[in-house]
Amino acid sequence: MQTALPKFDSVFSVDCVIFGFEEGVLKILLIERNEEPFKDWWALPGLFVAPDESIDEGAERILHELTGLSNIYMEQLYTFGDVNRHPEGRVITVAYYALIRLSGKNELHPHSQYARKAFWHPVNDLPKLAFDHSLIFEKSLEKIRRRISYQPIAFELLPEKFTLTQLQNVYEAILSKKLDKRNFRKKMLNYGILKELDEKQRGVSYRAATLYKFDRRKYAKLFQKELSFMKE
Template identity: 85%
Template sequence: MQTGLPKFHSIFSVDCVVFGFEDGVLKILLVERNEEPFNGWWALPGFFVQHDEGIDYAAERILYELTGLRDIYMEQLYTFGDVNRHPEGRVITVAYYAMIRLSGKNELHPTSNIVKKAFWHPIADLPKLGFDHTEIFEKSLDKIKRKISYQPIAFELLPEKFTLTQLQNVYEAILNKKLDKRNFRKKMLNYGILKELDEKQRGVSFRAAALYKFDRRKYAKLFQKELSFMKD
């Protein structure tokens, strides 16, 4: 084995930018580190990839170990490979971004002791993060800003049943700008990928809004792969 392979080996890791939407605000998941380097600092959840696991699998495993989250939407973002990005040696990291429905009490249970805790933090005022994690976060935000305009990723942040206003709030939070309510609804409903339910919001102290769900089947049929959401 490894006949022609070189002698210099390196280490690689995975880091995850996990987006959640709560209180009308876009948040990401941070951990408080419990190890050098950057012990006590906040950082993205991330760890080393094992020799015998694929990187996509590693991303899922690491996210689970550091936060208790699993089975969520996740895509590879970019690979960061500067020689000096890790203070203790050459570590190349493959960054992933992920999205999750935050339904009230999403408890975060790290099962690994390499972090003290995991918590959600609004993206608006992120603190300084360890490593090059601020750069990784910024790249992931750019990515979803673009992606939300041609792939139905906004739904990953919402509960199964949602109102049009909630959906609009997700778009506004990601694009970081206000959208016109009438135009937004007209456009969104025109795509024909939402199913209106015979059900209304409950427990609100004002007029209850109609609930919708994303119709994956219609989406797949109408647009082989993508559509052009929210051009600007």
């Protein structure tokens, strides 16, 4: 069934760019579209905003309808308004983005026939995406690469307790480059925002590493100014 555009000169939609991290791989949430245009294509979760809801309300509803996820804090990323970005008419979209911890609570169950399925896909091997969603993804990746240099957003992707290796893996996945292990650990520990726990990894076949937690209170107290995490 084809979705007709409302009879206005311009309409608004929302597209959601949701990042997750799993087994050392940075991933993004995609849906398989079940309607024209771009039926059967991979795409970011996105739909039109209803006339009686705000853009923020629409973003929350759309993400839930297409993926089953709820209570996800998202920030506005950018507004995309190229005249020909939608094949059926002028559509302006507001992109939102978020970084979340992947767990059993993040099971994906679309509640709309608009999406055949939702799934997590590695960012380093993305398929061709519908509309201008590749551009939206690239803008969002640029955004988190900038933010990770001065804000502790990496901890949003990690479990509450993590190893220094897991933390470094997040930075390397986002920045798409290898970091010197010794230098990275020295910097992170010197910031004073990691709390070393009297616990080690469990269920691993190699030497268990010490676990840490991100100390949000200490971060808020000590680092009101910008932190340059990865600047050399």
